[in-house]
Amino acid sequence: MTKSKSSDIAAELDTPSDLPQPAVDKISAALNVLLADAFALYLKTKNFHWHVSGRHFRDYHLMLDEQSDQVLATTDLLAERVRKIGGTTLRSIGHIAKLQTLQDNNDGYVPPQQMLVELMNDNKKVAAAMRAAHKIIDELEDVASASLLENFIDETERRTWFLFEASRQEGGNEG
Template sequence: MKTNIGLDEKDRAGVTVILNHLLSDEYLLYTKTRNYHWNVTGRDFHELHIFFEKQYEALDEIIDEVAERVRSLGYHAFGTLEQFKKFSRLKEEVGDVPPADKMLQHLLADHETVIRQLREDQQTAAEKYHDAGTSDFLTGLMEQHEKMAWMLRAFLS
């Protein structure tokens, strides 16, 4: 059935590209956070183990919301690891598990990358694709990432 929500197909397709890139970023960040939850060691193990769990649970909800936003626009959300890896703007860390302080630094850098991209994508959704709904949605996600980044910074201080 055709999607008739007041946005033409070109605009819906444009924001879908943005959202699928974001979905890829979120999934990679989720996986990295979950990996750190499993593999953290050191004197702050217990606190960081719980902290990482809360962050990956929040990211899991974000992933679902982004995928559902794509579907609400009448398109398919990415759903394979190959797509996520290909379209993510974040990088995986292959090799040894870093120490806890490096885990925090890597996650902070990734959240800040996502935040900067969200700022750009929010404007593009509003100005180029005339999609106030997606623009607002991206602003809300940016606020969630800003809070997660603040918490990571607090651990590093």
């Protein structure tokens, strides 16, 4: 296997791009962190979907299932964007763990309202990270990656909104 101009990309994987290699490296790094966080958020949302309980079980269960599907749908698009510009992307759970910025929740029981608030805060962090990545990407003139993030920011803000409203149901008291 031969090496390309970038020391960590095999020539066979070095997708041609008009972006300079330093830009590809910076964009790929930013998108890979977002991708790692997307996988972390997906699994946490699924975890809470599987373990939610209480009087709003059905509503929360369905909402969290829908939201986990939305988050998972972003992963392939983010990874493929990295590859389209000639970068490399995540390869393992260990790689995700190394890059993710969101905290896992391994508690045996999490009250439903706490689940919603935690996911709301995680989605807010993801939106902020997407905005920061968008700024970097915009400066490097990668319009396609910026456009992709603009749509993901909107979807993330929608999830945040839904989680906020659901966490406030009936005064936020879970019985």
